[in-house]
Amino acid sequence: MWIVATDFLAVNREELGRWVRGEPGAFDWSPFIQHVCKIEGRGEPWQDKQRRLRQRLRRILPIDVHLPDPLGAPLHPRADALLSSFCLEAVSPDRASFVRALSHISNLLRPGGHAVLLGALGESFYLAGPARLPVVPLQESDVRDALAAAGFSLRELRSYAMPPALRTGVDDVDGVFFAHAQKALEG
Known part of the structure; x- marks a missing residue:
C-alpha cells in the first residue's frame, strides 16, 4: 500500500515534504501518531508507525477540487x-x-x-x-x-x-x- 497526499497550497505541500524527509523544524506529528497507536491498542511503538507512514507516502501533489480532474x-x-x-x-x-x-x-x-x-x-x-x-x-x-x-x-x-x-x-x-x-x- 502506498499513499498520495494532496493539498491546494504549495506551502502546505512543502511542509508535509519536510516532515516526510525528517527535516529539523518540520511540524511534529508525533503526538498524533502516538495517540493513534494508543487507541489502536496493539502495543506498536509510535516510531515504527511513523517510519512506515513516511515510507508509504510516495507523492505529494497539488489539487483543486473545483476541477473535473x-x-x-x-x-x-x-x-x-x-x-x-x-x-x-x-x-x-x-x-x-x-x-x-x-x-x-x-x-x-x-x-x-x-x-x-x-x-x-x-x-x-x-x-x-x-x-x-x-x-x-x-x-x-x-x-x-x-x-x-x-x-x-x-x-x-x-x-x-x-x-x-x-x-x-x-x-x-x-x-x-x-x-x-x-x-x-x-x-
Missing part, C-alpha cells in the same frame, strides 16, 4: 480510498459547489472505492490568523444529499455536537460529521 490529469491507477478532512466545506462557496467538489474527487477513486469524509456542521467561517474565511454551512441532510448527488452510496454517517469546552472562538462550528461512502461500481 482535481489533480490536473486523471490519476492512474485510481485510488482504493480517499480521506478528506475539514476541506470540502471550507473551499466551497455554496452547497452546489460542495456537491461538484465531491463529484470531482470521486474521479480519483476506482469503482467501488471508499471515501471517508470528516467535516464541519453549521460552520459559516473560521479564522486563519487575521483572515476570516467563509465556509458553506452544512447540515447532516446536506451531506447525505451531496453524497447521493455525487454518485456515492452512504455506508455510515455520524455527527456530533461540538461541546462548549471545545469551542475555541476560531470558528462558529455547531458540530462535526464523519461519513463513509462508496463510489458506485461501473456497470
Whole structure:
C-alpha cells in the first residue's frame, strides 16, 4: 500500500515534504501518531508507525477540487480510498459547489472505492490568523444529499455536537460529521 497526499497550497505541500524527509523544524506529528497507536491498542511503538507512514507516502501533489480532474490529469491507477478532512466545506462557496467538489474527487477513486469524509456542521467561517474565511454551512441532510448527488452510496454517517469546552472562538462550528461512502461500481 502506498499513499498520495494532496493539498491546494504549495506551502502546505512543502511542509508535509519536510516532515516526510525528517527535516529539523518540520511540524511534529508525533503526538498524533502516538495517540493513534494508543487507541489502536496493539502495543506498536509510535516510531515504527511513523517510519512506515513516511515510507508509504510516495507523492505529494497539488489539487483543486473545483476541477473535473482535481489533480490536473486523471490519476492512474485510481485510488482504493480517499480521506478528506475539514476541506470540502471550507473551499466551497455554496452547497452546489460542495456537491461538484465531491463529484470531482470521486474521479480519483476506482469503482467501488471508499471515501471517508470528516467535516464541519453549521460552520459559516473560521479564522486563519487575521483572515476570516467563509465556509458553506452544512447540515447532516446536506451531506447525505451531496453524497447521493455525487454518485456515492452512504455506508455510515455520524455527527456530533461540538461541546462548549471545545469551542475555541476560531470558528462558529455547531458540530462535526464523519461519513463513509462508496463510489458506485461501473456497470
